[in-house]
Amino acid sequence: MSDSSPASLPSTVMVAPSTLHPARPEVPSSKYYTLRYALAAALAPGESRIVLPAQSDDSEALFRGCRALGAQLRWEDEQERVLLIRGTGRPYQPGPVTINVGNAGAVARLLIGLGAMLPEVTIVTDHPQSLGKRPNRELLEALTALGVCCEGSGPEGCLPITMRGGAIHGGRVTVSGARSSQFLSALLFLSPLLPEGLEIDVVDGLKSQPLVRTTIEVLQEAGIQIEYDASLLHFLVPAGQHYQPREYHIPGDYPSAAALLAAYAASSDPASQLTLSRLRPGDEVGEYLFATFERMGADIQRYGDTIMLRGGRRLHGFEIDGDPITDCIPVVVAAACFAEGESRIYNVESLHYKESDRINDLCAELNKAGCRLEPQRDAIIIHGRPEGIEGGVSVDGHNDHRLLMALAIAGLRSQRGLTVTGAEHIAKSYPHFFEELRRCGADVQQSRG
Numbered sequence: 001m002s003d004s005s006p007a008s009l010p011s012t013v014m015v016a017p018s019t020l021h022p023a024r025p026e027v028p029s030s031k032y033y034t035l036r037y038a039l040a041a042a043l044a045p046g047e048s049r050i051v052l053p054a055q056s057d058d059s060e061a062l063f064r065g066c067r068a069l070g071a072q073l074r075w076e077d078e079q080e081r082v083l084l085i086r087g088t089g090r091p092y093q094p095g096p097v098t099i100n101v102g103n104a105g106a107v108a109r110l111l112i113g114l115g116a117m118l119p120e121v122t123i124v125t126d127h128p129q130s131l132g133k134r135p136n137r138e139l140l141e142a143l144t145a146l147g148v149c150c151e152g153s154g155p156e157g158c159l160p161i162t163m164r165g166g167a168i169h170g171g172r173v174t175v176s177g178a179r180s181s182q183f184l185s186a187l188l189f190l191s192p193l194l195p196e197g198l199e200i201d202v203v204d205g206l207k208s209q210p211l212v213r214t215t216i217e218v219l220q221e222a223g224i225q226i227e228y229d230a231s232l233l234h235f236l237v238p239a240g241q242h243y244q245p246r247e248y249h250i251p252g253d254y255p256s257a258a259a260l261l262a263a264y265a266a267s268s269d270p271a272s273q274l275t276l277s278r279l280r281p282g283d284e285v286g287e288y289l290f291a292t293f294e295r296m297g298a299d300i301q302r303y304g305d306t307i308m309l310r311g312g313r314r315l316h317g318f319e320i321d322g323d324p325i326t327d328c329i330p331v332v333v334a335a336a337c338f339a340e341g342e343s344r345i346y347n348v349e350s351l352h353y354k355e356s357d358r359i360n361d362l363c364a365e366l367n368k369a370g371c372r373l374e375p376q377r378d379a380i381i382i383h384g385r386p387e388g389i390e391g392g393v394s395v396d397g398h399n400d401h402r403l404l405m406a407l408a409i410a411g412l413r414s415q416r417g418l419t420v421t422g423a424e425h426i427a428k429s430y431p432h433f434f435e436e437l438r439r440c441g442a443d444v445q446q447s448r449g
Ligand SMILES: O=C(O)C1=C[C@@H](OP(=O)(O)O)[C@@H](O)[C@H](O)C1
Pocket: 032, 035, 106, 179, 180, 181, 182, 185, 207, 208, 211, 212, 326, 327, 350
């Protein structure tokens, strides 16, 4: 449905020291809401309208998954980006089916959950070095307890995974939330369709809680009744429920906005001013992100759904729990590299299990560029260099769109620029990020070599 695949994007970008202009870029649509609304629509009997779904490799992977679950997708208006999804009421495929989930972790986990209702499904990835290494063991254990026959790869239940769900049942199940919230979200999407309903106990704590609340919000909008406690460790989803067809409007994407905000926050020029709209106020990730920029001393303001940030402020060291804004951490780290003093971002152990190891790989690449970071098991310490960094080296994105964004921000504040390789992986969430940065005044040269 889109042309943002890695093959069509440059694999190397050169980011030179730059001054950013006043700019009002369009923010991409939210990945979190696109995935959830499209899935809820695919499970509803009848037609739903999705207005402004995200355009990225991750959303393409989800659309493939929706079709594999039996839904039909077509554009009502491709120009205006209105997508129609006709769902079947429950996952339906008469025979075995294979779904390629690209490099999309959330898509993989949500589809593992729902695919467990099919007679036979194989979930594969064409990114064996990234998603192919991420664990699914916790989710497969829960599904096995619910009667699904699961065959994953290796002890961590990596992709490819084949499941046969002929004997699936509901009841009560336990799932660990220590490494990812996506295992719980996957069970929540599945639970209303199980003939006995499902009671879920979450053990070992729960990461990325704002995204579980996003799952609950979307399920409720789709007409699903859920009982849960405030700690999000116990859920009861009654049986015999149906997803309702709806019209869904996708808001702007905070983690994408975070990358542009971080680039302007790190800019030393007071004339550089960024204005971003379509960013829903009250969004848990959004509010926490806003407070984080305030905390580092950025000149940031909000007017309704519009956020303005002016560069040229001397940023200072700060300390935050990074878990509530897990996907924004790489770019927040990049901004902190140019703050005065030390910053500490803690409670981020789950960053080891993303597209790359976002603690060790991020620190290694930024240190290569001249930044000073200390990776810890569950934290990142940043010793800021307000004077900027040397650069003049090649750094790699480790198959990770968010590392690419962080490295580009560092390049802007380097003396000799940075060559960033693996740049095609930006397509996972924000295919036009480098072009957008260029439109903001950054000197970004792209090449396929
Ligand atoms: O549920 C979701 O949509 C997501 C949950 C988060 O993962 P974890 O729960 O593994 O932290 C996040 O990093 C990912 O980009 C999307």
